Amino acid sequence: MGDEFVKSLEELKAIRDRMQKQVGLRESDENTIRVVVGMATCGIAAGARPVLEAFLEEVNKRNLKDVTVTQTGCIGVCRLEPIAEVYVPGEEKVTYVKLKPEMVPRIVADHLVNRQVVTEYTIGAAE
Amino acid sequence: MNLVRSHILVCTGTGCTSSNSLKIIEAFERELEAQGMAKEAQVVKTGCFGLCAMGPIVMIYPEGACYTKVTPADVPEIVSEHIVKGRIVQRLLHMESDEGGTATSLSETTFYKHQLRIALRNCGVINPEDIDEYIGVDGYAALGRILTEKIPPQQIIDEILASGLRGRGGAGFPTGRKWQFTHDAVSPDGVKFVCCNADEGDPGAFMDRSVLEGDPHSVIEAMAIAGYCIGAQQGYIYVRAEYPIAVKRLEIAIKQAKDYGLLGDNIFDSGFSFNLELRLGAGAFVCGEETALMTSIEGKRGEPHPRPPFPANKGLFERPTLLNNVETYANITWILNNGADKFAAIGTPKSTGTKVFALGGKITNTGLVEIPMGTPLRTVIEDIGGGCPNGKKFKAAQTGGPSGGCIPASLIDTPMDYDSLGAIGSMMGSGGLIVMDEDNCMVDIAKFFLEFIVDESCGKCSVCRIGTKRLLGLLTKITEGEGTLEDLDTIEELCYHLKSSALCGLGQTAPNPVLSTLKHFRDEYVAHVVEKRCPAGVCKNLLRYTIDPAKCKGCTLCAKNCPAGAISGAVRAPHVIDQSKCIKCGVCMDNCRFSAILKG
Ligand SMILES: Cc1cc2nc3c(=O)[nH]c(=O)nc-3n(C[C@H](O)[C@H](O)[C@H](O)COP(=O)(O)O)c2cc1C
Ligand code: SF4
Ligand code: SF4
Ligand code: SF4
Ligand code: FES
Ligand code: FES
Numbered sequence: 001m002g003d004e005f006v007k008s009l010e011e012l013k014a015i016r017d018r019m020q021k022q023v024g025l026r027e028s029d030e031n032t033i034r035v036v037v038g039m040a041t042c043g044i045a046a047g048a049r050p051v052l053e054a055f056l057e058e059v060n061k062r063n064l065k066d067v068t069v070t071q072t073g074c075i076g077v078c079r080l081e082p083i084a085e086v087y088v089p090g091e092e093k094v095t096y097v098k099l100k101p102e103m104v105p106r107i108v109a110d111h112l113v114n115r116q117v118v119t120e121y122t123i124g125a126a127e
Numbered sequence: 128m129n130l131v132r133s134h135i136l137v138c139t140g141t142g143c144t145s146s147n148s149l150k151i152i153e154a155f156e157r158e159l160e161a162q163g164m165a166k167e168a169q170v171v172k173t174g175c176f177g178l179c180a181m182g183p184i185v186m187i188y189p190e191g192a193c194y195t196k197v198t199p200a201d202v203p204e205i206v207s208e209h210i211v212k213g214r215i216v217q218r219l220l221h222m223e224s225d226e227g228g229t230a231t232s233l234s235e236t237t238f239y240k241h242q243l244r245i246a247l248r249n250c251g252v253i254n255p256e257d258i259d260e261y262i263g264v265d266g267y268a269a270l271g272r273i274l275t276e277k278i279p280p281q282q283i284i285d286e287i288l289a290s291g292l293r294g295r296g297g298a299g300f301p302t303g304r305k306w307q308f309t310h311d312a313v314s315p316d317g318v319k320f321v322c323c324n325a326d327e328g329d330p331g332a333f334m335d336r337s338v339l340e341g342d343p344h345s346v347i348e349a350m351a352i353a354g355y356c357i358g359a360q361q362g363y364i365y366v367r368a369e370y371p372i373a374v375k376r377l378e379i380a381i382k383q384a385k386d387y388g389l390l391g392d393n394i395f396d397s398g399f400s401f402n403l404e405l406r407l408g409a410g411a412f413v414c415g416e417e418t419a420l421m422t423s424i425e426g427k428r429g430e431p432h433p434r435p436p437f438p439a440n441k442g443l444f445e446r447p448t449l450l451n452n453v454e455t456y457a458n459i460t461w462i463l464n465n466g467a468d469k470f471a472a473i474g475t476p477k478s479t480g481t482k483v484f485a486l487g488g489k490i491t492n493t494g495l496v497e498i499p500m501g502t503p504l505r506t507v508i509e510d511i512g513g514g515c516p517n518g519k520k521f522k523a524a525q526t527g528g529p530s531g532g533c534i535p536a537s538l539i540d541t542p543m544d545y546d547s548l549g550a551i552g553s554m555m556g557s558g559g560l561i562v563m564d565e566d567n568c569m570v571d572i573a574k575f576f577l578e579f580i581v582d583e584s585c586g587k588c589s590v591c592r593i594g595t596k597r598l599l600g601l602l603t604k605i606t607e608g609e610g611t612l613e614d615l616d617t618i619e620e621l622c623y624h625l626k627s628s629a630l631c632g633l634g635q636t637a638p639n640p641v642l643s644t645l646k647h648f649r650d651e652y653v654a655h656v657v658e659k660r661c662p663a664g665v666c667k668n669l670l671r672y673t674i675d676p677a678k679c680k681g682c683t684l685c686a687k688n689c690p691a692g693a694i695s696g697a698v699r700a701p702h703v704i705d706q707s708k709c710i711k712c713g714v715c716m717d718n719c720r721f722s723a724i725l726k727g
Contacts, residue, residue: 019263071213
C-alpha cells in the first residue's frame with residue numbers, strides 16, 4: 001500500500017487494475033481460460049516445473065486477465081510429459097505434450113491470445 | 128517478478144479464529160518457505176465463509192477447493208500435495224463438495240447453490256485488512272464517481288428508493304425513505320450525523336459481525352456516501368466490545384481509508400469531508416434500540432426514550448441522524464454499482480434483494496447463509512441446511528430471536544420475506560434463524576427467550592420490568608407441571624398489555640415468542656397443563672421414565688447403573704422404576720439394549 005492520497009478516479013483505477021488481477025484469480029467464472037500443467041512425480045521429473053514457470057511469466061508479462069495457470073496430478077501419459085492442457089471456454093480441451101519452456105511463448109501468443117491452436121505441439125501430432 | 132499462481136485463503140472470522148486458524152496461517156507460511164513455494168503461493172486472511180461449524184476453513188484458488196476442519200498438522204500435506212503437485216487433498220474437502228468426484232468448487236455444493244451473495248459478496252474473497260484488495264473489487268468506485276461527478280444527493284436517494292431496499296436491522300423500514308427524511312430535516316447549526324448499528328444483540332446472530340470482519344470497507348464507503356447524501360460530516364459505528372476481531376478490522380480499515388484520503392477532509396478534491404469513529408457498546412441488548420444507542424454514543428446510560436421526536440429529526444446530540452444496520456449499508460454500493468433495477472429484480476416486489484441468516488440450532492450445516500428474499504423456508508432447512516441432524520424431524524424455526532416468532536413445520540413453504548413472515552406471526556428480524564427438532568419443547572423455547580428478555584429489560588418502564596417477570600413466572604409454573612388453563616388466558620392478556628404499553632421495542636416485542644408458540648403449538652401447552660406431560664420430554668418435572676414389561680428381558684443392566692437406586696426387579700423378570708426415587712437422569716434409557724425404557 002502506498003502512502004499517496006487517492007485524489008482522482010484515475011488514481012483509484014490504477015490501484016484497481018493492479019489488484020484486479022490478483023483478486024480475479026479467485027473468481028473462477030466461465031470466461032476464464034485455464035492452463036493446467038501436469039505436475040505429478042513423472043511430470044516434475046520430466047521438467048514440468050520450468051514449463052509452469054514459463055507459462056506464469058508469459059501470462060504476467062502480457063498482463064492477460066481471465067487466464068489461470070494451475071497444476072494438476074498425473075494426466076496419464078507419462079511418456080509424453082511435460083504436458084499442459086488448455087481449456088478455452090466453449091471449446092474442446094487441447095493437450096500439449098513434450099513441452100519445453102521455449103515452446104511456451106508461442107502457445108501463449110497463438111492460442112491464449114489469438115485462439116489459434118499450435119497443432120505441431122499437440123498430442124495429435126506426437127502420436 | 129510476481130509469479131503468484133495460487134491463493135491460500137484462510138478464514139480469520141471469529142469462529143475459525145477460535146478454532147485456531149491463526150496457527151494455520153503460521154504453518155502455511157513456514158511450509159511454503161520450506162518447500163520453496165513462497166513465491167508462487169500467497170496466504171490471504173479473509174472473513175467468514177459461512178461454514179463456521181466446519182471451521183477452520185481454508186480455500187485454495189484458482190481451484191476453489193474448500194478444506195474444512197484443517198489443523199496445523201494438515202498443512203505440510205496440503206502444501207506438498209495441492210500446491211506443489213496440484214493434487215487435491217480429498218480427505219479434507221468440504222463433505223459435499225466431492226459429490227460425483229469432480230465438484231471441488233464450493234459454489235457447486237448444495238450449501239452455496241441456493242445462495243446469492245450481495246451483502247457478503249467480498250467475505251471470504253478479499254483480505255479485509257488490505258484496502259487495495261477492496262479497491263481491486265471496485266471498492267470506493269461508487270464514492271469516487273459520486274464525488275468527482277458531483278452527482279446530486281437527491282439522485283442517489285432516488286436510486287436507493289427505487290431499489291426497494293429495506294432496513295436489515297429488524298423493522299424493515301424502507302432505507303431510501305429514511306435517507307430522504309434525514310436529508311430533508313433541518314439542523315439548527317447545519318450539523319447532522321450518520322450512524323451504523325453494529326450492536327447485534329440477538330443471541331445466536333452473527334451476520335453483522337461477519338460483514339465487519341470480512342468486508343469492513345463496504346460499510347465505511349456506504350456511510351461516507353450516506354453522509355454526502357444527507358449532509359453529514361461525521362459518522363459513528365456503534366459496535367459491541369465483545370467483537371474484538373471486528374473492532375480491530377474496523378480500526379485498520381478506517382486508518383487505511385484515512386491514509387488514502389478516502390475518509391477525512393476534502394475527499395477526491397470534492398470539498399466533501401467525512402470522518403468516522405468507533406464507539407464500543409458494553410453489550411446490553413437494549414442499546415441496539417435506536418434511541419438507546421444514540422444516548423449511549425453521547426456517553427450517557429443507554430436507555431430508550433419515547434419517539435417522536437424521531438432520530439431523523441432529532442437524534443444524536445439533538446441533531447438529525449441517520450441510523451442504519453451493518454447489512455443495510457453493505458448493500459448500498461452494490462446497488463449504486465449495479466443499478467437499482469437489478470437489485471429490485473431480486474427477491475419479491477415488496478422485499479427486494481437478499482437477506483443474510485445465521486443458521487443455528489438443530490441443523491446439519493450451521494453457518495451463515497445469504498438467500499434471495501422470498502426463498503421458501505424449506506429450501507433453507509432442507510437444501511442449504513441439510514435438514515436436522517440424526518434424522519430427527521424438523522419441528523419449527525425461530526426468526527427474529529427474542530423479538531420474533533416461530534414458523535411451525537406445517538408452514539415450511541412460507542416464503543422468507545417481510546410480509547409473509549409477518550402474516551404468520553413471525554418476523555424477518557435481523558437474521559437469527561434457530562432450528563428446532565422433535566426433541567425441543569416449545570414452552571421451554573418460549574421460556575428461554577423470556578429469560579433473556581427479563582435479564583435485558585432496562586427497567587425504565589414498569590409494564591416491561593414487571594410484566595416480563597410475571598410472564599416468565601407463569602411459563603416456569605407450566606414447565607414445572609403446576610400450570611392451569613386459566614394461566615394460558617392470563618399469559619395472553621399480559622402479552623397484549625405489554626405489546627401496547629411498553630415504551631420501546633424490547634418490551635413491545637418481548638411477547639412475540641410466547642404468542643407465536645401459543646398460536647402454533649397450543650396443544651403442547653395444554654399437554655403440560657392438563658395432562659402434566661411434556662411431549663418432547665424436555666421439562667424435567669414432567670418427565671417420567673417407565674419400563675415396558677412386555678419388552679423388558681430382566682437383564683438388570685439398568686438397575687446396576689441407576690445412580691439413584693430407583694430400579695428394582697428379579698433377574699429375567701420385568702423391572703420397575705420407583706418414581707419417588709428417580710432423578711430423571713436418563714442413564715437407564717441409554718443402557719437398555721432392548722428399548723424397554725420409555726420417556727414421556
Ligand atoms: C431491543 C431492540 C434491539 C435492537 N437491536 C438491534 C441491533 O442489534 N442491530 C440493529 O441493526 N438494529 C437493532 N434494533 C433496531 C434498531 O432500533 C433500528 O431499527 C435499526 O438499527 C435501523 O436500521 P435499519 O433501518 O437499517 O434496519 C433493535 C431494536 C430494538 C427495539
Ligand atoms: S420496554 Fe423494557 S427495555 Fe424498553 S424502555 Fe421499557 S423497561 Fe426498558
Ligand atoms: S436394561 Fe432394559 S431389559 Fe434390562 S432390566 Fe432394564 S429395562 Fe429390562
Ligand atoms: S432415569 Fe436415572 S434415576 Fe431414573 S430410573 Fe433411570 S437411571 Fe434411575
Ligand atoms: S468464521 Fe470462518 S467460515 Fe465463518
Ligand atoms: S467460523 Fe469458520 S466457518 Fe464460520
